[in-house]
Amino acid sequence: MTAKGQGRTAFAYLVPALLVLGGLLAYPIYQLVLISVYDYGQEQVSGGAPLVFLGLGNYQKLLADQQFWTVLGQTVAFAAVCVVGTLLVGAFLAILATRVRTWVRMTLFLAALGAWSTPAVAGSTIWLFLFDANFGFVNEVLGIQGFSWTFDKWTAFGLVAAQVIWCSFPFVMVTLYAGIKAIPGEVLEAAALDGASAFRTAWSVTLPLLRPIILVVTIQSIIWDFKVFTQIYVMTGGGGIAGRNLVLNVYAYQQAFAASEYGLGAAIGVVMTVLLLVITLFYLRALKRSGEVL
Amino acid sequence: MRLKTLVAVLGVGAVVACAPVQSGPTNSGTDEKTGQLRVWLFDEVNRGPKEAVVKEAITEFQGKHSGVTVDVQYIQVASRAERFKAAFSDPKSAPDVAEFGNTDLAGYVSAGGFSELDLGSWSESKDLVPTILDTAKVDGKTYGVPWFVGVRALYYRTDVFTELGLKPPSTLDEIATTAREIRQKKPDMLGISAGGKYLFAALPFIWAQGGDLAKQDGGKYTATIDSAEAKAGVAKYTELIKDDICPPATCAGNGGDASVEQFRAGKAAMTIGGDFNRKSVDASSAAGKYGVVPLPGKTAGSIAPAFAGGNLLGVLKGTQRKTLSNEFVQLLASKKYQQKMYTAMGNLPTFSDVQKQVSDSDKFLEPFTKTLQAGTKFVPVTPAWAKIEAQTVVPTMIQEVVTGAKNVDTATADAAKTMNAAFTS
Numbered sequence: 041m042t043a044k045g046q047g048r049t050a051f052a053y054l055v056p057a058l059l060v061l062g063g064l065l066a067y068p069i070y071q072l073v074l075i076s077v078y079d080y081g082q083e084q085v086s087g088g089a090p091l092v093f094l095g096l097g098n099y100q101k102l103l104a105d106q107q108f109w110t111v112l113g114q115t116v117a118f119a120a121v122c123v124v125g126t127l128l129v130g131a132f133l134a135i136l137a138t139r140v141r142t143w144v145r146m147t148l149f150l151a152a153l154g155a156w157s158t159p160a161v162a163g164s165t166i167w168l169f170l171f172d173a174n175f176g177f178v179n180e181v182l183g184i185q186g187f188s189w190t191f192d193k194w195t196a197f198g199l200v201a202a203q204v205i206w207c208s209f210p211f212v213m214v215t216l217y218a219g220i221k222a223i224p225g226e227v228l229e230a231a232a233l234d235g236a237s238a239f240r241t242a243w244s245v246t247l248p249l250l251r252p253i254i255l256v257v258t259i260q261s262i263i264w265d266f267k268v269f270t271q272i273y274v275m276t277g278g279g280g281i282a283g284r285n286l287v288l289n290v291y292a293y294q295q296a297f298a299a300s301e302y303g304l305g306a307a308i309g310v311v312m313t314v315l316l317l318v319i320t321l322f323y324l325r326a327l328k329r330s331g332e333v334l
Numbered sequence: 335m336r337l338k339t340l341v342a343v344l345g346v347g348a349v350v351a352c353a354p355v356q357s358g359p360t361n362s363g364t365d366e367k368t369g370q371l372r373v374w375l376f377d378e379v380n381r382g383p384k385e386a387v388v389k390e391a392i393t394e395f396q397g398k399h400s401g402v403t404v405d406v407q408y409i410q411v412a413s414r415a416e417r418f419k420a421a422f423s424d425p426k427s428a429p430d431v432a433e434f435g436n437t438d439l440a441g442y443v444s445a446g447g448f449s450e451l452d453l454g455s456w457s458e459s460k461d462l463v464p465t466i467l468d469t470a471k472v473d474g475k476t477y478g479v480p481w482f483v484g485v486r487a488l489y490y491r492t493d494v495f496t497e498l499g500l501k502p503p504s505t506l507d508e509i510a511t512t513a514r515e516i517r518q519k520k521p522d523m524l525g526i527s528a529g530g531k532y533l534f535a536a537l538p539f540i541w542a543q544g545g546d547l548a549k550q551d552g553g554k555y556t557a558t559i560d561s562a563e564a565k566a567g568v569a570k571y572t573e574l575i576k577d578d579i580c581p582p583a584t585c586a587g588n589g590g591d592a593s594v595e596q597f598r599a600g601k602a603a604m605t606i607g608g609d610f611n612r613k614s615v616d617a618s619s620a621a622g623k624y625g626v627v628p629l630p631g632k633t634a635g636s637i638a639p640a641f642a643g644g645n646l647l648g649v650l651k652g653t654q655r656k657t658l659s660n661e662f663v664q665l666l667a668s669k670k671y672q673q674k675m676y677t678a679m680g681n682l683p684t685f686s687d688v689q690k691q692v693s694d695s696d697k698f699l700e701p702f703t704k705t706l707q708a709g710t711k712f713v714p715v716t717p718a719w720a721k722i723e724a725q726t727v728v729p730t731m732i733q734e735v736v737t738g739a740k741n742v743d744t745a746t747a748d749a750a751k752t753m754n755a756a757f758t759s
Contacts, residue, residue, distance in 0.1 A: 075354045082445045083717070085423055087356045089444075173584065191583040278726070281530065281586045282733035298415075298724035299756075300441070 069313070076306035085302070098307035107283075108291070108308075115266060115288040118197060122265040125205040127258060130212025137217050149214070156210035160270035167203045168275055190276055193284045200271050200285070208264060212257045219253040220246065252327065259323040263316055269293070288312060364654045368401035371658055372429040374417075376645065377408040383678035390674070391666050402658060414438070422447040425652030430659045431666075433645050436469040437713055439477060441720035448477045448648045449656070456664050461685040465710050470646050472715055473553070478646030479667040482681035485640045485710060486534060486629070487701045489597055489615065490604045493623045494520070502627045504634045506542050506570060509604070513579045516603045525579040527602035528571065529588030530736055531729040534641045535606040540567030541711050542631045542638035547728070548714045548753060555714050555757040557750035559731070565742050568735065575736040582736045589729075597624075608643075609682055609702040626698070628705045642710035644684070682706070718756040727752050 076098055083089035102108050133152070137145045155163070171178050173188040190196045223246060231241045247254075269289040272279065279286040279294060286294075288308065296305025378384055385408075392404045407429070409417050414434070421428035422445050434442060442448050453459040453476055462480060470478040488509075490502050498519055503509045513525025528535055540546065545564025548555045558564055575585045580602075585593070590608075597605035598618035606629060607615065615624065628637040647667050649659040665671065672683040676692050682702060683689050693703040713719050722728070731749040734740040740748070 071354070078354055080354050082419060082422075082441065084354075084356060085419070085445075087446065091353055091356065186584075188583040191586065277531075277587050281582075281737055282730050282739055283726070284739075295725055299721040300419075300724075301721070 072306050072309050072313070075302055076310050078303050080301075080303035080306070082300040094303065098303050099311075102304065102307050102311065107286075111286045111288055111291045114197075114286065118201065118287055119262060119265040119268070121201050122204045122208070122268070123258065123261045125201060126208045126212055126261050126265070127254075129205055130209040130257070131216055133209065133213045134216035134220060137213070138220050152210035152213055155207055158207060160207065161274055163207050164203060164271050164274035167199070167206075171199055191281060193280065196276050196280050196285050200268075200275050203271050203275065204265060204268055208261060212261065215253055215257050216250065219250045223249050255323065255327060259320065262319055266316060266319075267312070365656045366654050367399075367658065369403075369655065371402060371404045371431065371655055371662060373404060373406045373662070374409050374421075374429040374432040375406055376411050376414070376433050378679070381408060384675070387671060387674045387678045388666070391671050395662055395665055399658065399661075404662065411435075418442060418447065419445075421650070425650075428650050428652050430653040430655055431647060431649055431662055433481060433647055434478070436478075436480070436642070436644050436646050437723070438720065439470065439646065440472050440715045441717040442648075443472045443477050444717040446651060449651045449653070450475045450477060451479065451649065451660065451663070452476075453479070458664075458669055458685070461669070461687050463684060463686050463689070463706065465712075466642055466644065466684045466706075469642050469644065469712050469715075470648075478648035479663055480684035481645050481647045481667050482672065482675060482679075483642055483644035483684050483706065484608050484610050484682065485642060485702050485705050486538075486606050486608045487626050487640070487705055488604060488629045489594075489607045489611075489620075489624055489626050491597075491602075491620060491623055492625045494523070494603045502625070503630055505630050505636075506539065506632055506638060508630065510570070510573050510579065513574065513604060517579055520603070522601070524581075524584070524596055524602040526574055526604035526606075527588070527593045527596035528574040528580050528585060528606070529590065529593035530575055530582070530586035530733040531589040531726070532593050532606070533723075533728050534590060534643065535593065536568070536571045536728070536732055537641050537711070537713075538606075538629050538638035539571040540564050542636075543567040543570065544632075546711075548757070550714070555716055555718065557753035557757070559728070559753065560743075560746040560750040565746050568732070568746055569742050572732060572735040572742070575732075586733050586736050609699065610680065612680060612698065626701045628701045628708070637705055637708035639709055639711045640705045642706075642712055644682075714757075716757065718753075718759070721756045721759075722753055725752065725756070727756075 077095055079092040079094050084091055137148055170176055171189045173186055179185050179187055189199045227245060228241060231245050267289055268287055272285060272287050272290050276285040279290050292305050292308040296308060388406060395404060396402055466480045466483050470476050470480055498516060500512055503512045509526060516523060517525040543563045543566040545561055545567045546558050548557045574580055575582055593605055594607045594611050596602040598615055598620055600619040631638040647663045649663060653659050669685050669688050672685060672688055675681045676683055683692060689703050693699040727749050731745045734745040735742055
């Protein structure tokens with residue numbers, strides 16, 4: 041078989057996967073971009089009004105909106121706190137899991153999996169109950185009945201961030217635990233024989249070996265936390281008092297989709313996609329620099 | 335070569351769909367006299383009695399029209415927007431007759447969803463209360479029959495008022511002074527449970543001062559929420575959501591249900607509640623210890639204009655059974671069945687004579703029918719209003735004032751700006 045023939049065969053094998061990817065990824069993104077350059081509301085969808093091509097009009101409107109920039113800033117800061125929190129909690133518990141007895145580890149894993157598998161709406165609602173101003177368990181224990189966690193901007197953000205960390209740390213923990221377990225015992229033994237301290241082993245041996253995994257969970261967390269919707273929507277009643285707890289996804293929903301301004305909503309979607317693509321590219325470059333084979 | 339294929343594939347895709355999808359015209363033009371009539375009604379917490387009345391109407395209707403069956407589907411209020419949007423986009427999945435909220439009307443009509451109704455030939459229609467019938471009109475054309483109406487009044491705790499020797503407020507200004515006095519003497523209680531997101535409680539304050547959300551001029555709406563009168567109303571309402579009456583930490587995030595909930599829990603001496611809240615209050619700790627008066631207006635003895643909420647029955651534009659649909663609407667919304675719906679669900683009728691009849695037999699309804707007769711008002715009848723509501727413009731404005739983020743002048747000016755942007759888009 042010639043090299044060209046081989047290429048063809050390989051391509052033929054790839055066609056089904058390409059079709060699926062094209063259908064599920066490229067086409068929706070194409071539609072998203074397309075809708076974002078039109079004035080596309082409910083009237084246009086159901087054929088009650090003609091389509092108007094706006095070009096970059098929706099984007100101009102969005103970028104000129106002061107609130108968009110505030111919300112974008114809040115989203116970035118909120119996601120950053122959630123990512124750092126998730127990684128710290130996840131890493132700490134992963135290390136803990138390698139040091140404890142089996143039944144403790146099993147209990148820890150079961151509890152974490154419970155948190156992980158709780159649907160976001162249910163989890164958020166249960167947290168709200170726990171932190172209810174008058175009847176909540178937390179206020180009862182702290183003896184501060186009547187204190188509203190969701191009223192003040194910062195306590196509200198803090199509470200939601202805690203909930204997000206609670207339901208996303210298990211992924212980090214399980215992945216890192218698997219990574220730590222996969223480190224060959226000889227390597228650690230060699231380090232010990234060379235007289236390395238525990239800290240030195242962790243810093244110079246374990247951490248470098250875990251780097252690819254840490255990068256993966258970091259980027260995953262960034263993407264997840266940047267796109268948080270449910271927790272904010274449920275726990276702050278759709279964006280907090282006077283909208284001061286809005287994040288980008290909830291903002292897009294409220295300003296665009298609930299208001300049937302699909303064109304504007306699509307524009308917000310495109311902006312988010314571009315931002316996340318930039319982060320992913322950054323991630324791929326970082327992987328390459330660290331010598332990973334892509 | 336691979337790149338070329340990719341470009342070709344993308345190229346074909348671009349030619350096939352170079353504009354977002356639009357569904358075609360939905361007017362079918364046919365008018366069949368037999369077959370299945372599909373009806374959408376709203377699901378309710380306690381649907382049994384409603385379903386029984388509807389079944390009765392269906393039996394009567396099917397008895398009159400042989401070869402006709404009526405299929406009722408109960409849809410969720412919370413997901414109604416998606417359901418109706420889908421129905422308008424795809425006439426095949428749409429019902430012939432539907433119940434819908436009167437605040438949704440303008441949006442549905444401009445989306446081309448509902449057809450105009452001719453009520454002239456229906457003799458009972460002349461007894462419909464005019465201000466209520468207005469909530470079924472867009473640009474002077476009627477698109478629905480008001481099935482029932484919901485209106486709010488002032489609930490107060492008779493035991494607390496007696497203990498403190500107070501009388502229910504007789505003017506709008508007295509609400510704040512009375513509420514403040516109660517909270518001073520009973521610091522555990524909210525003087526009045528008002529909510530930062532409770533639009534329909536705030537509107538009467540604006541209307542009573544002579545202000546309004548917007549004014550219509552030659553078919554175009556302009557926001558008037560920043561007028562002196564409206565600002566006075568906003569100031570009066572937001573005065574209630576302060577630490578000395580209803581602390582923002584408790585009340586700023588509350589909508590209608592949460593506001594009434596405080597009253598149900600026995601934590602509020604007053605609240606603004608609807609006739610439809612009666613059953614839930616009667617099943618709470620406030621049962622038997624409360625009274626209701628119309629929300630007072632600016633001067634003693636006057637009544638603040640209330641928001642005329644309620645549901646309509648309409649015929650969808652894409653229906654293939656227009657005559658049958660019209661007849662079914664007129665049957666289900668008739669005096670006879672409104673009376674039955676009142677008995678079953680407590681829904682306030684929309685005919686003036688039926689209203690009088692039910693309030694004569696049930697003293698509880700008096701403050702509500704009085705409020706209705708004093709004249710009600712409505713939100714701007716334009717699809718832009720649905721947008722303004724979805725973007726929570728007015729609740730955000732109220733919350734900005736009560737949290738001190740903005741003063742009344744700035745908050746109302748900003749709200750007017752957002753509203754005008756929606757009106758002109």
